[in-house]
Amino acid sequence: MRVSPYVWCGSALLVALLLSLALGSEPFPLEDIGRTLLRGLGFLESSPETVTDDKIFFGLRLPGSVLMLLVGAALGGSGAAYQGLLRNPLADPYLIGVAPGAALGLVSAITALQTLSPSLDTTTLAAVRPVASFIGAILTVFVVYRIARVERSAPVTTLILAGVAIGAFATALTWFLMLQTKQNSDRIVLFMLGGYSQGGWPPVLAALPYIAVGLIILILLARPLNVLQFGDEQALQMGLPVERVKLVLILAASLAAAASVAVAGIIGFVGLVVPHVIRILWGPDYRHLIPLAILTGAATLLVADTITRAVTSVRVLPVGIVTALMGVPFFIYLLRREKRSYW
Amino acid sequence: MERGEVVALIGPNGAGKSTLIRAASGRLEPAGGTITVDGDRVHHLRPELVARKIAVVPQAVRLPEAFTVLDTVLMGRTAYLGWLGRESKTDLEIADAAMKRVGAAGFGPRRLGEISSGEQQLVLIARSLTQTAPFLLMDEPTAHLDLKHESRILDLVRNLAHRDRLAVLVVLHDLNLASQFADRVALLAAGELRAAGPPAEVLTKEHLSAAYGVPIKIFPHPDGGYPVIFAEGAKE
Numbered sequence: 001m002r003v004s005p006y007v008w009c010g011s012a013l014l015v016a017l018l019l020s021l022a023l024g025s026e027p028f029p030l031e032d033i034g035r036t037l038l039r040g041l042g043f044l045e046s047s048p049e050t051v052t053d054d055k056i057f058f059g060l061r062l063p064g065s066v067l068m069l070l071v072g073a074a075l076g077g078s079g080a081a082y083q084g085l086l087r088n089p090l091a092d093p094y095l096i097g098v099a100p101g102a103a104l105g106l107v108s109a110i111t112a113l114q115t116l117s118p119s120l121d122t123t124t125l126a127a128v129r130p131v132a133s134f135i136g137a138i139l140t141v142f143v144v145y146r147i148a149r150v151e152r153s154a155p156v157t158t159l160i161l162a163g164v165a166i167g168a169f170a171t172a173l174t175w176f177l178m179l180q181t182k183q184n185s186d187r188i189v190l191f192m193l194g195g196y197s198q199g200g201w202p203p204v205l206a207a208l209p210y211i212a213v214g215l216i217i218l219i220l221l222a223r224p225l226n227v228l229q230f231g232d233e234q235a236l237q238m239g240l241p242v243e244r245v246k247l248v249l250i251l252a253a254s255l256a257a258a259a260s261v262a263v264a265g266i267i268g269f270v271g272l273v274v275p276h277v278i279r280i281l282w283g284p285d286y287r288h289l290i291p292l293a294i295l296t297g298a299a300t301l302l303v304a305d306t307i308t309r310a311v312t313s314v315r316v317l318p319v320g321i322v323t324a325l326m327g328v329p330f331f332i333y334l335l336r337r338e339k340r341s342y343w
Numbered sequence: 344m345e346r347g348e349v350v351a352l353i354g355p356n357g358a359g360k361s362t363l364i365r366a367a368s369g370r371l372e373p374a375g376g377t378i379t380v381d382g383d384r385v386h387h388l389r390p391e392l393v394a395r396k397i398a399v400v401p402q403a404v405r406l407p408e409a410f411t412v413l414d415t416v417l418m419g420r421t422a423y424l425g426w427l428g429r430e431s432k433t434d435l436e437i438a439d440a441a442m443k444r445v446g447a448a449g450f451g452p453r454r455l456g457e458i459s460s461g462e463q464q465l466v467l468i469a470r471s472l473t474q475t476a477p478f479l480l481m482d483e484p485t486a487h488l489d490l491k492h493e494s495r496i497l498d499l500v501r502n503l504a505h506r507d508r509l510a511v512l513v514v515l516h517d518l519n520l521a522s523q524f525a526d527r528v529a530l531l532a533a534g535e536l537r538a539a540g541p542p543a544e545v546l547t548k549e550h551l552s553a554a555y556g557v558p559i560k561i562f563p564h565p566d567g568g569y570p571v572i573f574a575e576g577a578k579e
Contacts, residue, residue: 087407220427227418229407237368237401238474239394239422284409 076297079271105136194267194320214256408456419473461492
């Protein structure tokens with residue numbers, strides 16, 4: 001019997017979520033997770049000895065897992081959309097400068113705010129982060145597009161070249177700003193290589209609306225994205241308002257990607273490889289590719305984060321390092337196995 | 344152009360044949376003059392309205408190989424579905440009928456990368472038919488195809504014009520194919536129209552040698568009497 005890809009990816013996400021909730025410095029066995037959740041919902045009475053557990057679970061473990069789920073979903077979905085938009089298998093939030101631009105927007109906004117009013121509370125900062133990232137990402141996309149533009153459209157090769165160049169420029173500026181302000185070096189490494197410091201619910205709530213809106217638009221526009229795979233000219237001749245559709249898709253994908261950078265730094269690899277894995281296994285139809293990449297991106301990042309937390313020998317281990325170490329071998333295996341053109 | 348006829352667009356490289364196709368599909372703005380379809384200027388219409396009137400079969404291109412034939416053919420319905428539409432049963436029936444019409448029935452589940460370039464061309468024609476547009480523009484539909492696929496596709500093109508009453512404009516590089524298959528021929532050179540009319544009137548020594556800049560020899564075909572054209576001097 002053929003099992004639906006949604007069942008595979010959905011189960012993978014569920015298992016990854018349970019693992020992520022269960023494992024950590026304070027392990028929660030599965031039955032404890034169930035009981036803790038019931039207590040949280042008010043179905044079970046809490047007792048003095050469960051209070052600390054509940055605090056750890058609801059204040060740290062659960063929001064941490066939900067954050068990784070959201071960020072992984074954003075990276076998987078937006079990566080698939082960028083690859084489709086640029087019709088290039090190398091595309092991901094890095095390649096057209098979105099992630100570096102988001103990072104620069106975020107770091108400059110935070111630096112400016114902390115210089116102007118050093119007493120700003122963390123909730124306001126958490127709310128500012130996704131907005132600043134999105135503005136940085138969109139400005140970068142705009143600059144990249146203007147540089148790459150030839151007459152009325154931007155050819156993919158020049159778009160990518162401009163994106164790589166501007167991305168490198170933005171990354172250099174970001175490093176400069178971060179080192180200039182003499183921040184805690186652990187935090188800098190975590191941000192630039194992807195990761196989060198336990199922040200509870202504020203980052204989750206700050207990122208959720210942006211990621212949700214961006215991903216819903218991408219899911220709804222999957223059919224036009226399919227049509228774009230035949231090239232701008234053919235898409236136009238089939239009646240698609242190409243430039244407007246592309247603009248909306250870029251905005252939606254950048255919204256999700258920028259929000260993920262805002263709360264978890266620059267996590268590489270998930271946005272690049274997850275969509276390819278889905279494509280190799282189940283084909284290029286974006287109507288399925290986008291939702292499946294969202295589910296699988298979430299599962300992948302949850303697993304990577306769980307491993308990251310389990311490795312205690314390193315003081316700070318950015319989750320981005322784990323995503324690369326874990327996924328690249330798997331990706332190479334799939335790539336070598338698949339002889340047929342899957343793109 | 345009239346419905347029910349095949350017009351061949353011929354001319355040397357760089358004459359502006361593909362540019363004309365692009366302008367006629369609303370992709371480029373004409374530098375002078377206007378292109379109208381049923382009284383509306385093409386360049387001023389929204390893309391979905393143009394696509395419902397004019398379908399384009401592109402020049403041999405690299406297609407996204409992993410897409411299936413059925414999904415590809417269904418994309419011709421984009422002009423009717425809008426941004427958020429989903430294909431209905433009617434759309435599926437239109438796609439099935441189009442595949443049958445071009446002789447590609449049963450290709451549906453195959454991937455574009457698994458069929459030959461001649462079959463890919465048939466699929467693109469089927470896709471353009473699902474646009475249910477009265478005007479069909481084709482840019483070199485027989486480029487790189489063998490004789491069998493070439494005549495199969497040009498027979499289909501004639502049939503679409505004469506039986507299905509479409510107006511078909513087809514860019515052809517091969518003058519003899521234009522002579523053999525077109526009802527009318529339009530000769531472009533250096534961006535302007537040099538001659539237009541029945542093949543026998545346009546495909547003359549004078550017109551062709553002036554346009555192409557080589558001496559031309561013309562014989563009547565022994566069966567149909569239509570002109571057969573050679574460039575002179577190849578073996579001398």
